[in-house]
Amino acid sequence: MLLSRLAHVSQEVAATSARSRKIALLAELFRDADADDVPIVIPYLAGRLPQGRLGIGWKLLSRPVPPAAEATLTVRDVDARLTEIGAVTGTGSQAARGRLVDALRAAATESEQRFLFGLLTGEVRQGALDALAVEGLAGATGAPAADVRRAVMLAGSLRTVARALLAEGPGALDGFRLTVGRPVLPMLAHSASSVSEAVDKLGACAVEEKLDGIRVQVHRDGDDVRIYTRTLDDITDRLPELTSAALELKDSRFILDGEVIALDEDGRPRSFQETAGRVGSRVDVATAARSVPVSPVFFDALLADGQDLLDLPLAARHAALARLVPEPMRVRRALVEGPADLAAAKEFLADTLRRGHEGVVVKALDATYSAGRRGASWLKVKPVHTLDLVVLAAEWGHGRRTGKLSNLHLGARAGDGAFVMLGKTFKGMTDAMLAWQTGRLQELAVGDDGHVVTVRPELVVEIAYDGLQRSTRYPAGVTLRFARVVRYREDKTPAEADTVAALLAAHPEVAP
Numbered sequence: 283m284l285l286s287r288l289a290h291v292s293q294e295v296a297a298t299s300a301r302s303r304k305i306a307l308l309a310e311l312f313r314d315a316d317a318d319d320v321p322i323v324i325p326y327l328a329g330r331l332p333q334g335r336l337g338i339g340w341k342l343l344s345r346p347v348p349p350a351a352e353a354t355l356t357v358r359d360v361d362a363r364l365t366e367i368g369a370v371t372g373t374g375s376q377a378a379r380g381r382l383v384d385a386l387r388a389a390a391t392e393s394e395q396r397f398l399f400g401l402l403t404g405e406v407r408q409g410a411l412d413a414l415a416v417e418g419l420a421g422a423t424g425a426p427a428a429d430v431r432r433a434v435m436l437a438g439s440l441r442t443v444a445r446a447l448l449a450e451g452p453g454a455l456d457g458f459r460l461t462v463g464r465p466v467l468p469m470l471a472h473s474a475s476s477v478s479e480a481v482d483k484l485g486a487c488a489v490e491e492k493l494d495g496i497r498v499q500v501h502r503d504g505d506d507v508r509i510y511t512r513t514l515d516d517i518t519d520r521l522p523e524l525t526s527a528a529l530e531l532k533d534s535r536f537i538l539d540g541e542v543i544a545l546d547e548d549g550r551p552r553s554f555q556e557t558a559g560r561v562g563s564r565v566d567v568a569t570a571a572r573s574v575p576v577s578p579v580f581f582d583a584l585l586a587d588g589q590d591l592l593d594l595p596l597a598a599r600h601a602a603l604a605r606l607v608p609e610p611m612r613v614r615r616a617l618v619e620g621p622a623d624l625a626a627a628k629e630f631l632a633d634t635l636r637r638g639h640e641g642v643v644v645k646a647l648d649a650t651y652s653a654g655r656r657g658a659s660w661l662k663v664k665p666v667h668t669l670d671l672v673v674l675a676a677e678w679g680h681g682r683r684t685g686k687l688s689n690l691h692l693g694a695r696a697g698d699g700a701f702v703m704l705g706k707t708f709k710g711m712t713d714a715m716l717a718w719q720t721g722r723l724q725e726l727a728v729g730d731d732g733h734v735v736t737v738r739p740e741l742v743v744e745i746a747y748d749g750l751q752r753s754t755r756y757p758a759g760v761t762l763r764f765a766r767v768v769r770y771r772e773d774k775t776p777a778e779a780d781t782v783a784a785l786l787a788a789h790p791e792v793a794p
């Protein structure tokens with residue numbers, strides 16, 4: 283497929299606000315695409331690069347390069363050239379990259395150059411594109427949208443499903459079943475401001491401890507145990523004690539969902555940094571395991587008793603979990619029948635906080651497992667409010683922080699996939715964080731005026747704050763009070779950052 287076609291459709295999709303029109307445009311595009319084009323076309327439409335970071339900044343893209351008169355570039359050409367650019371390393375690499383970027387731009391027409399600029403700087407982000415693409419694929423192939431969605435959820439990859447669907451037709455969806463050894467994206471939670479709000483919304487529910495550890499999905503088939511993170515990375519080798527725990531369970535085929543956490547002798551959680559450091563360390567695992575042993579705490583069963591449980595209600599999945607996993611390895615929880623039972627839910631939260639955990643997750647007992655989604659049937663309640671924001675830029679520090687990128691410009695997601703700046707902070711960072719972010723942000727830099735380094739909006743950071751206040755200085759009309767960094771969330775993509783709309787809804791006191 284020609285890049286010009288994609289650039290044109292991308293513009294048309296952005297220009298219309300009608301969802302059905304967007305879907306029709308995408309369906310038409312997919313119908314004309316080769317199966318091998320779609321894994322490139324879909325991320326390009328969303329404003330993502332399959333290669334991840336390429337280190338191509340505004341400076342390189344602003345050099346004058348005369349456009350081509352005729353459109354000849356295909357999306358696969360562009361993809362191959364970008365892969366080549368990403369592979370350039372060593373001395374002189376900046377100049378070599380510059381030449382390759384110039385050559386790519388010279389092969390593009392004026393409108394293609396504009397599209398490439400948006401794609402490479404991260405300026406064009408179409409937030410909801412993946413959901414629209416699912417509907418577009420359904421329209422193009424005749425497969426029911428719900429089946430496409432379920433396949434994407436189970437494959438953990440829209441691109442994989444899209445390619446199979448276009449190559450083989452709707453029958454290809456049968457190949458995407460829940461399979462031991464193939465991880466699925468975990469179900470996520472929304473927030474509620476209090477236990478009563480959560481119980482009011484959900485009715486009969488389980489109130490579970492929310493442990494501040496690392497999400498794990500544990501797969502066992504006979505003697506083979508595999509452990510995956512929330513981003514589906516295989517971390518089996520780093521957590522030998524989890525493999526042993528899984529091998530001790532009586533069933534030999536299952537998929538369990540839970541949290542891994544470092545606890546001290548009294549069962550109180552050690553700091554999140556200790557758990558994260560342990561799970562992150564790949565070298566000398568045996569020594570790390572001795573100094574910071576971790577325990578699994580399971581809260582869901584996706585496959586057990588030889589059966590796929592995803593479409594069963596939580597109550598049934600819990601029953602399967604209880605049959606398989608002994609109590610000390612299961613999350614603590616209280617069952618609540620509804621608002622009349624609120625006192626029990628509140629007491630459970632208070633007790634959980636006393637035990638050193640960060641809050642609770644309230645879950646509707648009748649809800650199925652929606653993999654990869656922030657389902658409305660899981661609501662987390664935490665007394666300390668934090669936001670996941672995207673770093674848009676950072677300022678060079680002064681004094682002790684000279685030479686370090688320090689003051690972060692923080693953005694929340696707007697409806698159109700762009701980011702809106704909410705404020706700045708240089709508080710809460712450890713020296714290690716400062717050093718790390720200086721390196722990482724320079725990799726993402728697209729501009730530097732000597733004071734402010736602008737970056738591709740890719741890094742998600744968790745921010746604690748004391749509230750919102752009105753401000754004429756920021757585009758949303760509000761800014762954060764006492765914002766401070768809690769930690770970086772490398773396991774999250776910018777598309778998972780908090781939205782301005784949700785933030786404003788949570789703070790009616792500053793509503794314009």
Ligand SMILES: Nc1ncnc2c1ncn2[C@@H]1O[C@H](COP(=O)(O)OP(=O)(O)OP(=O)(O)O)[C@@H](O)[C@H]1O
Nearest residue numbers: 470471490491492493494496497541581613643662
């Ligand atoms: N009992 C539990 N049930 C579900 N998730 C739990 C539980 N205990 C801890 N968690 C963790 O909480 C996360 C759910 O919160 P959410 O989906 O909002 O992700 P998150 O943004 O990483 O959450 P947060 O930033 O609040 O930790 C899960 O991914 C999991 O790691």
